[in-house]
Amino acid sequence: MAETTFMGVPRDKINWAPVIDYTRCNYCLECAKFCPHQVYEVREEEPRLIVANPNNCVVFCRACAKTCGPDAISFPEKSRVLEAIKALRQQEGGK
Numbered sequence: 001m002a003e004t005t006f007m008g009v010p011r012d013k014i015n016w017a018p019v020i021d022y023t024r025c026n027y028c029l030e031c032a033k034f035c036p037h038q039v040y041e042v043r044e045e046e047p048r049l050i051v052a053n054p055n056n057c058v059v060f061c062r063a064c065a066k067t068c069g070p071d072a073i074s075f076p077e078k079s080r081v082l083e084a085i086k087a088l089r090q091q092e093g094g095k
Contacts, residue, residue, distance in 0.1 A: 032049060
């Protein structure tokens with residue numbers, strides 16, 4: 001089950017999820033096989049791998065990208081996400 005908060009911030013407000021570069025993806029599905037959080041989904045009709053559940057992705061985890069041979073998975077810049085989380089925490093604390 002996905003966490004609903006991270007560092008006191010609602011998970012759905014945190015921009016952390018994989019991005020697939022379809023010009024590199026060879027549809028090997030190693031990322032989907034590896035990830036235990038059901039972040040990915042295979043769309044057979046296209047066929048295509050998609051990020052179906054981005055909020056299931058564990059914030060700051062990049063393990064699926066390390067399993068990707070063609071280097072087709074990227075994530076937002078960690079330092080920017082951390083800054084955004086800190087700003088959101090201050091907003092929440094100021095209420």
